[in-house]
Amino acid sequence: MTALTANFITDNGVTMIDGLATGVLLFVIALGLSLVFGVMDVLNLAHGAIYLLGAYVAVALLGGGTKMTLLAFGGAVLLAAIIGGFSGWGLSAMVRPVAHRGHLDQALLTLGIALVVSDLVAMKFGNDVRSIPAPAGLDGSATIFGQSYPVYRLVVIVVGGLLAVGALYVIERTRVGSLVRASVVDPQMVSALGVDTKRLVTGVFAAGAALAAAGGVIGGPILSAYPGLDNRVLLLGLVVVVIGGLGSVSGALVGALVIGQIETLGVSLLPDHASFLVFGAMGLVLLLRPQGLLGKKEATA
Amino acid sequence: MSAIGADLKIAGVEAGYGGSTVLTGVDLHVGAGETVTLLGRNGVGKTTLMSTVMGFINTQSGSIHVGDEDITGLPTHARARAGVAIVPQGRRVFAPLTVHNNLRIAEGKHSGEWSLERIYELMPRLRERRTNRGDQLSGGEQQMLAIGRALLLGPRVLLLDEPSDGLAPAIVQQVMGIVRELAQEGITVLLVEQDLRAAFSVADRVVVMEKGRIVHESTTEEFRSDAPRARRLLGVG
Ligand SMILES: Nc1ncnc2c1ncn2[C@@H]1O[C@H](COP(=O)(O)OP(=O)(O)OP(=O)(O)O)[C@@H](O)[C@H]1O
Ligand SMILES: [Mg+2]
Numbered sequence: 367m368t369a370l371t372a373n374f375i376t377d378n379g380v381t382m383i384d385g386l387a388t389g390v391l392l393f394v395i396a397l398g399l400s401l402v403f404g405v406m407d408v409l410n411l412a413h414g415a416i417y418l419l420g421a422y423v424a425v426a427l428l429g430g431g432t433k434m435t436l437l438a439f440g441g442a443v444l445l446a447a448i449i450g451g452f453s454g455w456g457l458s459a460m461v462r463p464v465a466h467r468g469h470l471d472q473a474l475l476t477l478g479i480a481l482v483v484s485d486l487v488a489m490k491f492g493n494d495v496r497s498i499p500a501p502a503g504l505d506g507s508a509t510i511f512g513q514s515y516p517v518y519r520l521v522v523i524v525v526g527g528l529l530a531v532g533a534l535y536v537i538e539r540t541r542v543g544s545l546v547r548a549s550v551v552d553p554q555m556v557s558a559l560g561v562d563t564k565r566l567v568t569g570v571f572a573a574g575a576a577l578a579a580a581g582g583v584i585g586g587p588i589l590s591a592y593p594g595l596d597n598r599v600l601l602l603g604l605v606v607v608v609i610g611g612l613g614s615v616s617g618a619l620v621g622a623l624v625i626g627q628i629e630t631l632g633v634s635l636l637p638d639h640a641s642f643l644v645f646g647a648m649g650l651v652l653l654l655r656p657q658g659l660l661g662k663k664e665a666t667a
Numbered sequence: 668m669s670a671i672g673a674d675l676k677i678a679g680v681e682a683g684y685g686g687s688t689v690l691t692g693v694d695l696h697v698g699a700g701e702t703v704t705l706l707g708r709n710g711v712g713k714t715t716l717m718s719t720v721m722g723f724i725n726t727q728s729g730s731i732h733v734g735d736e737d738i739t740g741l742p743t744h745a746r747a748r749a750g751v752a753i754v755p756q757g758r759r760v761f762a763p764l765t766v767h768n769n770l771r772i773a774e775g776k777h778s779g780e781w782s783l784e785r786i787y788e789l790m791p792r793l794r795e796r797r798t799n800r801g802d803q804l805s806g807g808e809q810q811m812l813a814i815g816r817a818l819l820l821g822p823r824v825l826l827l828d829e830p831s832d833g834l835a836p837a838i839v840q841q842v843m844g845i846v847r848e849l850a851q852e853g854i855t856v857l858l859v860e861q862d863l864r865a866a867f868s869v870a871d872r873v874v875v876m877e878k879g880r881i882v883h884e885s886t887t888e889e890f891r892s893d894a895p896r897a898r899r900l901l902g903v904g
Contacts, residue, residue, distance in 0.1 A: 541771060541772055544761075544764055544768040544771065544772045545772050547761070547763050547764060548761040548763075548764055548769075548772060550763070551761055551762055551763060552759055552761060554723055554743065555755070555759045555761070556772075557722075557742070557743040557744045557747070558721055558723075558743055558744075558747055558752070558753055558755075559744075559747060559772060559773050559816070559820060560744050560747035560748045560775070560777060560820060561744055561747075561772075562742075562744045563744070
């Protein structure tokens with residue numbers, strides 16, 4: 367039994383680490399999606415487009431060069447976060463008028479915005495896949511389980527992990543985080559505490575979008591940048607949020623880690639079913655726990 | 668008596684849900700530091716009136732003043748800052764937050780003489796349960812939490828909607844004891860209560876609502892002295 371486990375790990379360890387990197391990245395991306403749905407009851411289908419903006423910030427800063435310095439790359443992350451933050455702020459203002467008009471209206475509006483953004487990006491940068499190399503100094507490889515493995519992905523695990531821990535800390539431990547969680551369950555009562563919930567929602571929107579855009583840069587060396595990537599990221603984000611439970615932060619973390627493994631380990635073990643695995647997992651969760659793994663029952667009612 | 672409380676003036680207020688009008692012209696004045704209990708059968712609009720004062724629903728016409736300030740058109744959070752706090756029907760504590768965090772998010776520079784420490788002194792049960800989630804509390808504990816949360820807002824006007832609902836008699840007495848203390852602090856209290864004995868034990872005055880308007884006002888003593896009239900007004904046997 368232990369020998370079997372050991373074998374499994376040497377055979378698949380690298381794939382699992384890859385899954386962890388994907389999972390951590392997915393969490394950074396999906397958190398905003400989940401929280402915006404939680405506090406505003408808005409399904410923001412432009413979330414993938416925000417990620418795309420971030421990825422193309424990296425493309426633009428790369429210019430004609432082959433790779434960025436570490437400092438430039440860090441600057442790209444920061445710039446993307448700022449652009450993402452402002453985009454989220456603008457989005458929340460655009461979405462507010464339809465916030466109480468049902469999910470179909472919101473979906474149409476945010477999807478429309480997403481299409482415009484990705485078209486503008488395609489006009490500016492073309493339809494080709496643009497690769498974003500890992501920054502200088504992090505572009506080497508390490509040896510894990512006897513295999514060579516890109517260092518950058520390990521860095522993604524660490525940096526993404528730190529972002530995830532930071533976000534969880536803010537949500538779970540600070541006063542603002544408590545207000546956000548309270549707003550997920552009863553925004554009206556939060557406003558009765560003297561809190562301007564519109565500003566709170568705008569803040570959540572902006573912070574979530576900043577994370578997604580930063581994720582676009584950080585994930586660049588793994589996922590590259592191309593028109594259509596926004597849809598893939600959005601879809602994965604939605605699956606993560608549905609699996610974890612809408613509005614639940616720890617749920618988003620669990621969902622992201624699960625999907626990360628399915629995307630890598632699952633696909634490597636069951637290559638013939640690759641395209642179904644993610645949605646199969648989502649269907650299974652929805653069948654067994656419609657409110658998501660860590661969601662509250664009321665959340666889906 | 669201290670000058671904490673402000674008077675609450677409700678004049679000709681009409682309000683309701685969607686297209687329907689539930690409040691059909693409410694006139695009610697609660698003096699500064701006074702405790703008034705609002706009685707009435709189920710569905711006459713008591714909670715609707717509380718929600719209208721808090722700004723959960725908009726007034727269709729009429730005006731609401733707290734002290735000199737006209738709060739009629741203000742959003743809920745601005746009304747809270749003007750000194751209105753609510754202990755709503757059903758308590759509405761934040762289920763995913765601990766007792767401590769439920770209270771902490773209400774605390775701020777507006778808290779005035781109220782502090783977390785003082786709430787825990789007033790309601791020691793909350794201190795014992797401070798690390799429990801809101802949905803792990805008993806009904807009585809939730810009620811105390813909702814009251815504590817409201818007090819940390821440093822209210823000048825406190826709206827209490829059926830605080831005794833679902834509580835054991837001993838707990839009702841305890842909650843009413845707290846309400847009495849608040850009244851002594853000088854806070855203006857508007858109380859909706861089905862438990863008449865509890866209501867009479869704290870109220871200076873009684874007002875009765877029927878079909879969305881106030882149909883009777885008197886002192887508590889006067890109201891109690893005419894039992895047949897009370898029965899007729901409240902429709903109780
Ligand atoms: N959210 C709502 N949407 C639509 N109608 C509502 C809503 N809440 C209450 N009503 C209606 O408004 C009327 C007054 O309800 P309200 O809750 O104010 O009564 P109440 O006097 O507080 O009753 P109770 O003693 O049962 O708490 C009722 O006819 C009720 O059906
Ligand atoms: Mg009621």
